[in-house]
Amino acid sequence: MDAKELIARRVAREIRPGMLVNLGIGLPSLVAGYVPASLGVFFQAENGVIGLGARPPEGMEDPHLTDAGGGFVTAVPGAASIDSAMSFGLIRGGHLDMTVLGGLQVDAQGRLANWKVPGKMVPGMGGAMDLVTGAARVVVAMQHAARGQSKIVADCDLPLTSLRRVDLVVTDLAVIVPREDGLHLIERAPGVSVADIIAATTAPLIVPDDVPEMILI
Amino acid sequence: MKGALTPAAAADMIPDGASVMIGGFMAVGSPLRMIDALVARGARGLTVIANDTAMPGRGIGRLITAGCIARLITSHIGLNPETQAKMIAGEIDVELVPQGTLVERIRAGGVGLGGVLTPTGLGTEVQQGKQVIEVQGKRYLLETPLRADFALLAAWQADYLGNLCYMLTAHNFNPVMAMAGATVIAEADSIVPVGVIAPDAVKTPGVLVDHLLLRSGKGE
Numbered sequence: 001m002d003a004k005e006l007i008a009r010r011v012a013r014e015i016r017p018g019m020l021v022n023l024g025i026g027l028p029s030l031v032a033g034y035v036p037a038s039l040g041v042f043f044q045a046e047n048g049v050i051g052l053g054a055r056p057p058e059g060m061e062d063p064h065l066t067d068a069g070g071g072f073v074t075a076v077p078g079a080a081s082i083d084s085a086m087s088f089g090l091i092r093g094g095h096l097d098m099t100v101l102g103g104l105q106v107d108a109q110g111r112l113a114n115w116k117v118p119g120k121m122v123p124g125m126g127g128a129m130d131l132v133t134g135a136a137r138v139v140v141a142m143q144h145a146a147r148g149q150s151k152i153v154a155d156c157d158l159p160l161t162s163l164r165r166v167d168l169v170v171t172d173l174a175v176i177v178p179r180e181d182g183l184h185l186i187e188r189a190p191g192v193s194v195a196d197i198i199a200a201t202t203a204p205l206i207v208p209d210d211v212p213e214m215i216l217i
Numbered sequence: 218m219k220g221a222l223t224p225a226a227a228a229d230m231i232p233d234g235a236s237v238m239i240g241g242f243m244a245v246g247s248p249l250r251m252i253d254a255l256v257a258r259g260a261r262g263l264t265v266i267a268n269d270t271a272m273p274g275r276g277i278g279r280l281i282t283a284g285c286i287a288r289l290i291t292s293h294i295g296l297n298p299e300t301q302a303k304m305i306a307g308e309i310d311v312e313l314v315p316q317g318t319l320v321e322r323i324r325a326g327g328v329g330l331g332g333v334l335t336p337t338g339l340g341t342e343v344q345q346g347k348q349v350i351e352v353q354g355k356r357y358l359l360e361t362p363l364r365a366d367f368a369l370l371a372a373w374q375a376d377y378l379g380n381l382c383y384m385l386t387a388h389n390f391n392p393v394m395a396m397a398g399a400t401v402i403a404e405a406d407s408i409v410p411v412g413v414i415a416p417d418a419v420k421t422p423g424v425l426v427d428h429l430l431l432r433s434g435k436g437e
Contacts, residue, residue, distance in 0.1 A: 045386070046316065047242040047243070047245070047386045047389055048242070048385070048386040048387075048388050048389050049385065049386050062385065063245065064245065064246070064373065064384040064385040064386060064387040065384075065385040065386055066242075066243065066245050066386055068242075068243075069243070069296070070242075070243030070244070070245065070271075070272075070296065075385070081383075081384070081385045081386060081388060082388065083383075083388040083389060083390070083391070083392045083393060083420075084242070084268070084316070084320040084388070084389045084390050084393065085320050085321065085324055085392075085393050088316060088317030088320055088321070089317075091317060092317050092335065092336070092337060116342075119305070121301070122294070122301055122304065122305070122311075122313070123293060123294060123295025123296075123301075124269075124291065124292055124293040124294050124295055124313045125292065125293070125313060125315050125316070125343075126269070126292050126293035126295065126315075126316050127292070127293075127315070127316040127317065128315075129315040129317075129318075129337045129338055129341065129343065130315050130316060130317035130318070130337045133336050133337045133338075133339075134317075134336075134337070159341060159342045160340065160341045160342075161341065162337075162339075162340070162341065163339060163340035163341070
């Protein structure tokens with residue numbers, strides 16, 4: 001199992017029956033593949049569909065039905081198509097139960113940076129600032145480190161996406177819950193020790209006596 | 218509705234330096250024939266207001282490649298490295314706006330509101346230079362309305378009066394931009410007789426639409 005699959009399968013366990021969930025493009029979009037249809041979850045794509053479904057069969061794609069990354073999708077029974085004002089009304093207005101987003105950095109206060117590396121890479125925030133501001137629950141799904149550098153840092157040096165403290169961070173090494181007093185390490189990836197995680201993290205972690213191994217879907 | 222135009226005639230109406238809203242999300246729901254006509258005309262100095270710039274070679278990405286755009290107000294350019302390169306090189310002035318804020322600024326411009334109060338962007342770079350207003354104990358950024366000289370829309374169906382309906386994820390910014398352009402030009406997959414689009418299915422009333430593009434292949 002590669003790191004992305006591990007993260008997606010752990011994030012999938014956060015999803016409860018009947019939720020309305022927005023998955024970011026890239027790694028977060030993999031989560032949908034591990035959520036059983038029996039949960040009755042509706043996935044929203046901010047470009048305008050509630051009830052996003054899997055990829056259509058080859059040659060059956062509809063150019064009017066894509067996800068937020070521009071990839072072809074289907075819609076599940078009961079789906080609704082909406083315009084961007086309604087889509088972001090749902091997001092900002094607190095109607096979205098959960099969003100799963102990628103990250104560049106999360107800091108000790110639980111703040112996310114994920115839209116800009118000044119002078120190098122400026123993708124723009126797209127819907128990320130609205131999603132972090134408005135979703136009932138914000139889950140960050142990202143690799144623990146990039147090019148050997150911890151992405152969980154004491155203080156974000158990249159521009160923030162929001163001041164809001166995210167609710168959960170799932171990486172290929174650990175599951176972390178940001179709270180008022182700091183970052184709580186609650187789970188470790190299979191075969192990874194607490195010492196490994198501490199060594200790979202530049203932010204201080206609050207570590208309980210028992211840090212169980214992640215359970216994956 | 219004042220009449221139907223060829224894409225070339227529509228592009229000729231849009232002068233260099235004009236401000237132009239363009240519907241679409243990653244080129245889905247973008248008026249592709251009008252974009253091609255602007256490229257063919259060699260438009261220059263446009264201010265484009267749009268969700269994204271798609272990818273090189275697709276949708277608004279073609280306007281980027283062809284050098285038609287001087288200023289861009291948008292939310293996401295992550296899938297178009299050419300836009301990022303031109304921004305970093307100083308060839309295009311880019312204002313990045315959170316997507317939900319962008320659509321509400323356009324809506325405000327179109328519906329006669331003096332601005333929008335949103336919590337999105339508080340305490341981030343987006344706040345710079347903006348007023349923070351407290352309402353009922355909560356803080357918001359004041360975001361100003363956006364209007365444009367032209368709104369270029371894509372629809373699934375139009376009728377002869379310019380009533381429009383959209384399909385699936387091709388709605389996106391189109392219905393909102395329909396209210397915020399001084400001149401509104403719509404390009405539809407098909408043009409149908411009046412009455413085919415039921416009143417309840419009309420998302421953009423024809424009274425908002427100044428011109429349709431002639432059906433694909435006609436006059437091109």
